[in-house]
Amino acid sequence: MYLKKIELAGFKSFADRMVIDFEDSITGIVGPNGSGKSNITEAVRWVLGEQSARNLRGGKMPDVIFSGSDSRKPLNISEVTVVLDNADYYLPVDYSEVSVTRRLYRTGESEFFLNKQACRLKDIQELFMDSGLGKESFSIISQGKVEAIFASKPQDRRGIFEEAAGVLKYKQRKKQAEQKLFATEDNLSRVQDIVYELEDQMAPLKEQSTTAKQYLALKEDFTKLDVAYTVAEMQEAKVAFEQAKGQLEDLNEQLDTIAHQIQQKEETLQEQRLKRSQLDQWLEKNNQTQVSIVEALKKAEGQQEVLQERSKHAQKSAQEYQKNLAEINEKIASLENEKTNLVGKLSEKNGEVQSVEKEIEQAQAELQKYQKSTKELIEELRAKYVDHMQHQANIGNELKNLEREYTQEMAKNQSSLEKQENIGKDYKQKQEELNDVTSQLEQLQESLSEQRKQFNQLQEKQQSYQKQYEDTQKKMYQLMDETRQIKARIKSLQDIQENYSGFYQGVRIVLQQRNELSGIAGAVAELMEVPADYTLAIETALGAQAQHIVVENEEAAKAGINFLKQRQAGRATFLPMTTIKPRQLSSTALEQAQNVSGFVGIASQLVHFSAEFSAIMQNLLGTTLIAHDLASANDIARAVQFRYRVVSLSGDVMNAGGSMTGGATKRGNQGSLFSQANELQTLKEQAQRSDKRLKTVENQVSEFQQQAKTCQQEMETLRTKGESARLEEQELQTRKNRIVEEMERLNKEQKIYEYENKEVQDFITDYQEKKKH
Secondary structure, eight states: OEEEEEEEESBTTBOSOEEEEOOTTOOOOOOOTTSSHHHHHHHHHHHTTOOOSGGGTOSSGGGGBOOOOSSSOOOSEEEEEEEEEOTTOOSSSSOSEEEEEEEEETTSOEEEEETTEEEOHHHHHHHHTTTTOSTTSSSSOOTTHHHHHHHSOHHHHHHHHHHHHTOHHHHHHHHHHHHHHHHHHHHHHHHHHHHHHHHHHHHHHHHHHHHHHHHHHHHHHHHHHHHHHHHHHHHHHHHHHHHHHHHHHHHHHHHHHHHHHHHHHHHHHHHHHHHHHHHHHHHHHHHHHHHHHHHHHHHHHHHHHHHHHHHHHHHHHHHHHHHHHHHHHHHHHHHHHHHHHHHHHHHHTGGGHHHHHHHHHHHHHHHHHHHHHHHHHHHHHHHHHHHHHHHHHHHHHHHHHHHHHHHHHHHHHHHHHHHHHHHHHHHHHHHHHHHHHHHHHHHHHHHHHHHHHHHHHHHHHHHHHHHHHHHHHHHHHHHHHHHHHHHHHHHHHHHHHHHTTTSOHHHHHHHHTTTTSTTEEEETTTSEEOOGGGHHHHHHHHGGGGGOEEESSHHHHHHHHHHHHHHTOOOOOEEETTTOOOOOOOHHHHHHHHTSTTEEEEHHHHSEEOGGGHHHHHHHHTTEEEESSHHHHHHHHHHTTTOSEEEETTSOEEOTTSOEEOOOOSSTTTTOHHHHHHHHHHHHHHHHHHHHHHHHHHHHHHHHHHHHHHHHHHHHHHHHHHHHHHHHHHHHHHHHHHHHHHHHHHHHHHHHHHHHHHHHHHHHHHHHHHHHO
């Protein structure tokens, strides 16, 4: 085996990929200081698994990556590959050529390749171990390394010789095997602890296994029934689906028919809309015509007023003409009378004819002249009179028309007044109905508001009760879980006690068969009650004696031993009550112990037992002293001159004679016979308290549930009443709206009739004025 080639890329000063071939003629690499000779040896050391950056002349491992220069940027990866000729199969691999590659990233990630296959650092180290090329070997010796070898300690030089002798690999394998053995021992210890724990759980687990098997069988039956039920449901669902599908088809047909009808209705609606548009245009045209007619009517009314004024002036002129005519007629009559008188005077005064003839002729001339003007005036007045009479006839005709219109307007006014009176009565009646409905609506709204307020209060109350119910129910479930766990633990402990788990095999069998063996009182641990504070101390003081069997006499003890021998069921220690004698402390020793601080008491006096077992208990614990801690136990043992055993509450022991025993196990005092009894008693008390609390919480849950249910019922009642009241409110509101609309209609009609009445009054006034003229 020899080195054939080295490939460097990014390693220290080798920024570019460099390939160095080592042929047979090459014996070394020379060069000036700083040319990179040491970098080559360090590259070989690095690729073979060197993990120390200090041995590679660096502060940390990423320092082996090219860090850059003035003209080049730093690289992020370093890679070195060493190719070895393995034609003699010196290395234990099936390759004639072996290439080892190591790659390092600046992020700290590292990769190893063996013949271009990814591998572990451990694989490379194991490959080159004892080959002379390991990182601990001296095939590569750097500056100062020879001096370090000579100056090293013998045990350090031993590693060099072991590497050279080829035993280093086996020593490391031995070390790894020992580490695995230690780990296996620890695992065995843990397994033993687990087995000891699981032994106590075997009986409950067996029962649970039976229950689980029953559950699986029932579950299988349930699965079959569930599948059958699901199939039946699927069949029913399929039938229902077919029916629903048929109904859907019918509905689709109906929907198509309705859609067709809707389309026809929409076409009809479109035609009606077109007609409405035409009617709107016609109505607009008629409105314009009506506006023109109204304007013409107003114009005619204006002309009528002008004519009425002219009629008034013509009537006034006719009256003046009649007056002038009357004056002229009177004047004519006066002149005729005067003429008659003159004729008489003429006949009477014939004598004066001549004298006055001239005057008469002049008067006749004047009279003729006057008569001629009067005739013309009369003719003119007669013509005017005729015109006036014609105008007066016209006015009479107009007056008759006015009287006819007056009669019609009066009849119309009378009907309008009657209708207006009826409208007033209806309006008053509607006003009373509106007041009544408004009053009822206000009362109903007040009632609704009160009901709504009560409903909100009940809702808040119900939510409060519901929340209390849910919280209490949650608490109840927690208590139920706690109670179940406590009772499960009690049952487990009771099973352990009934099966005498934790006792030695021989003791357990004797206690289980106590009905067949006479005179068996029980194990020491069964016959005493130990307070929880003294459990560890008493258990330590008794040790294996806690499993000694107390019997009535020696015959019972012999029978028990023979029973175990016949069945080869183990061994047990029997304590006959007739032979065991009590042991006590001397008064001097007790006084000396009591004077020491930390003295608790005599062990036999700290436990409770029946009087018939007093001798047994005093024999076992009568000379054992209990101390508060190890220091006080040491002081007490020294005070009694190490003649008696002293046990601390934490389980440390000062044995008679001065030896000391102490420490702790991983199990502590969990699972001991006394702790199980204490735990069982504590759990029973906890179970009683938990049952009591659970009963109280269940009552609270029931009470809150009932209160919430009562509130819900009251809310439903109020909701029903509220719905009825809201319906009634809607009806009253609708009725009120109808009354208001009716009143608005009556009010509009009243205004129309008032307007018509005003027009009639204006017509009457106008008529009366025209009639006067």
